[in-house]
Amino acid sequence: MSPRNRVGMVNNGVLCFQLLLLLACSRGGSSSDPTRRDFGPTYSWHCDGPNDGRMIDTSGYPVMLSSSKPGSCVVTDQVFGGCNAAPPQLSRYKGKKEWQNSNNDDIAVYYWCDFGERTSTEKYGLFTYCINGEWTPIDDECLQECNRQRECSELYESNDGAYDICPLKYGSPVRVYCNMNRDLTLVLRIVRGSDSFSLTKSAAQDKQGSLESDYFIGLKNLIGMHWEGDTPIPHDMVIYEKTSSGQTKEWATYNNLFLNGTGFLVSLGDNTGGLGDVVRDIEGKAFCPEDGDECWWGKYSDMQASFCIGCYCC
Known part of the structure; x- marks a missing residue:
């Protein structure tokens, strides 16, 4: 995008x-x-x-x-x-x-x-x-340049599936699921009834889970998708809710998701889709609240659907 x-x-x-x-x-x-x-x-x-x-x-x-x-x-x-x-x-x-x-x-x-x-x-x-x-803390390292595309929308591929991308210009490639029909990148999946991981402050920084079950791309990579040097890159956020049979039930799309360099959610943009304006209350919040240990802008335990940012979730 x-x-x-x-x-x-x-x-x-x-x-x-x-x-x-x-x-x-x-x-x-x-x-x-x-x-x-x-x-x-x-x-x-x-x-x-x-x-x-x-x-x-x-x-x-x-x-x-x-x-x-x-x-x-x-x-x-x-x-x-x-x-x-x-x-x-x-x-x-x-x-x-x-x-x-x-x-x-x-x-x-x-x-x-x-x-x-x-x-x-x-x-x-x-x-x-x-x-x-x-x-003052340092939570980083010196890295070599990662010579791959930043997200799925930049890939020259026609089939949906798992691909390696580089959300961070300097770092290691990250394997993600791509919906090439809509040029979307999976960043978070929550399987109903699953408890394979939790998004605490310490765990949320890096990728965790697997593409076949619960999955999070990691806060560092998520921020990397939204910035190129000092230039912000707003995205769409697409939320899918699925039935127990695996069929898409409803969705919500926000057309101007903008994160700052720490993961603070500056804006969501306008909303469309059958789910309605379901997560408007996360706007203006830090990814990991100061008064708690539950990330995804304080909404992780409430999530009964899959989420994507400039991306597809399944």
Whole structure:
């Protein structure tokens, strides 16, 4: 399915920038330029000095990478440093660089990938920061490019069946079921009465189940289908409910499903089909709610049907 144009929200970024400046002024803090250091083909920018609670106003962190000056150092309530544990690592990283504050505490570590490899989110590398005594998590690895189509709609095949696709540009191929008549990709199937897996926060990140029974493509792959670099790719969501004999009973189609980079469901679009507007309440929710451990936007246990996103479910 071809990408659709989206309108960016530039004003939100401007508002955030203004709020950061107001915060610095209200706390009596002063702004200054971050320190620049050479870092391969770009520069690292570091807020250092006697005040360890300063961040770069355009990133919210004390260290960032940029080829040009990103902004000023402003005072923040966060304290960078004080982590007793070792920092998390980017799996299969090629190299790393560490930064310290004025107390010689580690405040940031950047891991980078080998030449030709990227993270699953297509980054050259990732930061972890020590904020208020805890390291920010890293749940990724350096991967080789996956040279297959992103979803079933991009395959030059005529028969329904199982095919390997690459929802993530960097990673391993994923076997999915394709309905080539409608160019749809199976992302979730729930068999009535089956209890072969549950979509908890820890289990939902990667593919689980089998194409012959309960199946989920995995949150990372699901997000990968909806993004190409920094460009969003909205999809249709098609929901099928089937009878005990295996015949399609009713369905619902949403024509503008849009996920952000964490799986937050921004919009569903308009609804058509015999099932009606059955899942409108998942709009505006995180894939895994903060106050529970049940994913699929908090609806997994309620599902008595098969679901697809830009895809076919059976």
